[in-house]
Amino acid sequence: MTSTVRGSQLARLLGHWHSLPGRRRSPDYAALAGAIRGLLSDGRLPLGVRLAAERELAEALKVSRTTVTAAYRELRETGHLTSRRGAGSWTTLPNGHRVASSGLWTPQDDLDMIDLGCAALAAPAELVTAARAAAEDLPRYLQGAGYHPTGIIELREAVAQGYTERGLTTSPDQIMVTSGTQHALDLVLRLSVPAGAPVLVESPTYPNALAALSARRARIATHGIDTGGGDGWDADLLLDGLRQTRPRLAYLIPEFQNPTGHLMPAALRERVVAAAHASGTDLVIDESFVDLPLDGTEVPAPVAVHDRHSRVVSIGGMSKPYWGGLRIGWVRxxxxxxxxxxxxxxGVDMASPVLDQLVAVHLLERADVIVPARRAQLAEQRDALVVAMERELPEWRVTVPRGGVTLWVELDGPISSALSRAAEEVGVRLAPGPRFGVDGTLERFLRLPFTLPAADLEDAVKRLAAVRYDLDRTRRPQWREPAVIA
Known part of the structure; x- marks a missing residue:
């Protein structure tokens, strides 16, 4: 079923469309068409949704129906709208343009490259001590076959205890250890999403989640995340998306959403679970960043607290607060x-390595020391990155996140992919905005992680500023090997 954007909802998304740049030189209908195109290019207005009827939108915007009719006609002429008499008008992109959603590529180790494509910290010092302790524990497991499909009991108990301390009573029987959070997502999708099933995701969202959904041949619908300083999710549109499209599954990142850094309010979490139950939708809640609030930010109770019908599957792991090289994740x-x-x-991989799980157990035992230190490190590096951008690239707009590991930057033009290609030439690897969407949109955005040392971040920003200055000059395109986006 096609989702419909009501007139009042579209009017709210359009905001002060009369005051957009160039408005005084354009008639009302052209300004309105340009504003709607802007929503599409930013990913805030999904593709394939039915827009409000002309009369309804005219009433919501308090303009004449003639203005809306002319705006819709211009959108059809530019390929941003497809209409059928008696059925309505749907959002599109010119020539059906779409971009591959995979964010996973073969890495190239280059010591001279500042890699801002991968949002992950280096290992903590405590990892070596944990590995030694794990090696000493290993003989206890050597008399068995070593296959533990749900994970060793010590780790499942530790993870379950973590959920219980967050206000969600959990037993070890509700935990399955996986080889990273991505593996957890893949297993859930294999079980829950048959080919062609509708799935709802945020836009922008994590590229490798899109890759996993594409591999399942899911029909992906999107909910546009606000890139400003608000909560991010438009509750009205998100809940309507669940009710109207009735997706088989919805993948959401409520804690410091990747890449925008938004934190979903407690009230919306409860409403999303209720709407998912009413629409028969399973919720996959990615909690990769839940351990990384900054500036004393209080994180609401887990989404699964509101679940009474086993609709919520929570996934998480060790990659972001600890180390990506320790491939330990879980399903709750x-x-x-x-x-x-x-x-x-x-039928996929039998079980996670026992030694890695024992390392994870010992790291979780030191969580009260390791995680606060990581938060302090990230806060310092985030602030250094923000200051450098304000100094070198003041035209770019940044909303400082209250947690997580990334900035979602609004650029001064639709240049993200071109900027990323040019940045490679000066030794900076980037993750361009379109990698975080499914429709060829988000060219005005760029994800910048603050997981590297402050000096490297400041150096990278200086190089980007130099590249941006020269970007408008004619350049000969050069093909580059793509890199990991994580």
Missing amino acids: ASAPLVQRLAALRV
Whole structure:
């Protein structure tokens, strides 16, 4: 079923469209068409949704119907709208343009490259001590086969205890250990999403989640995240998207959303769970960044606290607060669903390495020391990156996140992909905005992680400023090997 954007909703998204740049030189209908094109290019207005009827939108905007009719006609002429008499008008992009959603590429190790494509910290000093302790514990497991499809009991108990301390009572039977958060997502999708099933995701969102959904041949619908200083999610549009499209599954990142850094309010979490139950939708909640609030930000209770019908599957892991090289993730769900996932898993990879799980146990035992230090490190590096950008690139707009590891930057033009190609030439690897969407949009945005040392971040910004200055000159395109975006 096609989702519809009502006139009042579109009017709210358009905001002060009369005051957009160039407005005084354009008639009303052209300004309105340009504003709607802007929403499409930013990913805030999804593709494939039915727009409000002309009369309804005219009433919501308090303009004449003639103005809306002319704006819709211009959008059809530019390829941003497709209409069928008696059925309505749907948002599109010219020539059906779409961009591959995969963010996973073969890495190239280059010591001279400042890699801002990968949002992950280096390992903490405590990792070596944890690895030694794990090696000493390993003999206890050597008499068995070593296959633990749901994970060793010590780690499942530790993860379950973490959820319980966050206000979500959890038993070890509700935990399955996986080889990273991405592996957890892939297993859930294998079980829950048949080919062609509708799925709802945020836009922008994590590129490798889009890759996993594309591999399942899911029909992806999007909910546009506001890039300003608000909560990010438009509650009215998100809940309507669940009710109207009735997706099989919705993938959401409520804690410091990747890449925007937004934190979903507690009230919306409860409403999303209720709407998902009413629409028959399973919720996959990615909690990769839940351990990384900054500036004393209080994180609401987990989304699954509001779940009474086993609709919520939570996934998380060690990659962001600890180290990406330790491939430990998990699924938190009902015990029967965990058993179904374990039965599915044995046809994929059998189990996670026991030694890695023991390392994770010892790291979690030191969480009260490691995680606060990571938060302090990230806050310092975030502030250094923001100051450098204000100094070198004041035309770019940044909303400072209250947690997570990335800035979502609004550029001074639709130049993200071109900027990323040019930045490679000066030794900076970037993750361009379109990688975080599915429709060839988001060219005015760029994700910048603050996971590198402050000096490297400041150097990178200086190089980007130099590249931006020269970007408008004619350049000969050069093809580059793509890199990992994580």
